[in-house]
Amino acid sequence: MRGKIIKGIGGFYYIATDTGIIETKAKGIFRLGGITPTIGDDVLIEMDSDGTGMISEIFPRKNKMIRPPVANVDQILVVSSIDQPMINPWLIDKIILLAFHNEITPKICINKIDLDIESAKKYKEEYTKSGFDVFLCSTFTGEGIDELKDHMVGLTTALAGPSGVGKSSIINIMAEVDFETGIVSDKTKRGKHTTRHVEMIKYGSDSYILDTPGFSSLELDFIEDASEIKSLYPEFVKNSSKCKFMNCNHYKEPGCEIKKLVELEEIPQFRYDNYISFYDSIMDRRKY
Ligand SMILES: Nc1nc2c(ncn2[C@@H]2O[C@H](COP(=O)(O)OP(=O)(O)OP(=O)(O)O)[C@@H](O)[C@H]2O)c(=O)[nH]1
Ligand SMILES: [Mg+2]
Ligand SMILES: [Zn+2]
Known part of the structure; x- marks a missing residue:
């Protein structure tokens, strides 16, 4: 039977299937080749002879x-x-x-x-x-x-x-x-x-x-290199080919299209200010 893991508590995984939620035991997951079942996983389950369910396969993930x-x-x-x-x-x-x-x-x-x-x-x-x-x-x-x-x-x-x-x-x-x-x-x-x-x-x-439990703060520790941030701003990616420098960080470089668009109010000022603050915080991190 096919389903999706929706919850994991105390050694059990709960699988949503077309016929309702089925409780499966975490034991035996060594069969899955070292992959830890995760909420959101699409899985195949088998029913054991003792009536408990067991995950027998985890389908490839789109992301995690x-x-x-x-x-x-x-x-x-x-x-x-x-x-x-x-x-x-x-x-x-x-x-x-x-x-x-x-x-x-x-x-x-x-x-x-x-x-x-x-x-x-x-x-x-x-x-x-x-x-x-x-x-x-x-x-x-x-x-x-x-x-x-x-x-x-x-x-x-x-x-x-x-x-x-x-x-x-x-x-x-x-x-x-x-x-x-x-x-x-x-x-x-x-x-x-x-x-x-x-x-x-x-x-x-x-x-x-x-x-997801509310997070009131979020560390940017998942970003290793400050130059990654500009690639995560869709409005920068869309317009950066018009910057004078090919690797423009939209920071202190002259001829920057992004800074121009901020001035023209086509890119929100606060989005840009946040960008600079994120950029600086990651550059500062390297000093310590
Ligand atoms: N005025 C107003 N209050 C709302 C609205 N939606 C939710 N609230 C209230 O806001 C408060 C917090 O709502 P929750 O749904 O618990 O917020 P949450 O994001 O799940 O919070 P955490 O679980 O702590 O992360 C509750 O008192 C809700 O009644 C809304 O549309 N208008
Ligand atoms: Mg809540
Ligand atoms: Zn630029």
């Missing part, structure tokens, strides 16, 4: 992320609230780097638009300019949810973003489940990291959604 450990993700939905907690483009841009670094398409969801639709629209405009799909939604009013749903059908979507932005609330609506959601503290306007484990949920006939 390290944190959270999950395979075969089609897209990363970077979730941010417009307010409470306040939108943080610096963190959004870092998660975008993580997605592209793993060769996974990032899309952006700005939630809680019931709190401030005007600012949300401004960010949508900016990120759209940079080439991203941006969804504005509110799990309170239901606005934008159908459009988002349309972009998730038949795909595996991982939600990523800081605590308290509404990731679990979105999953509860999409997958019609009832995950625990947290209260955003009045004082700090931050979430409380309500969701702490990684689990994939199957919904509809062939769609999967994954709640």
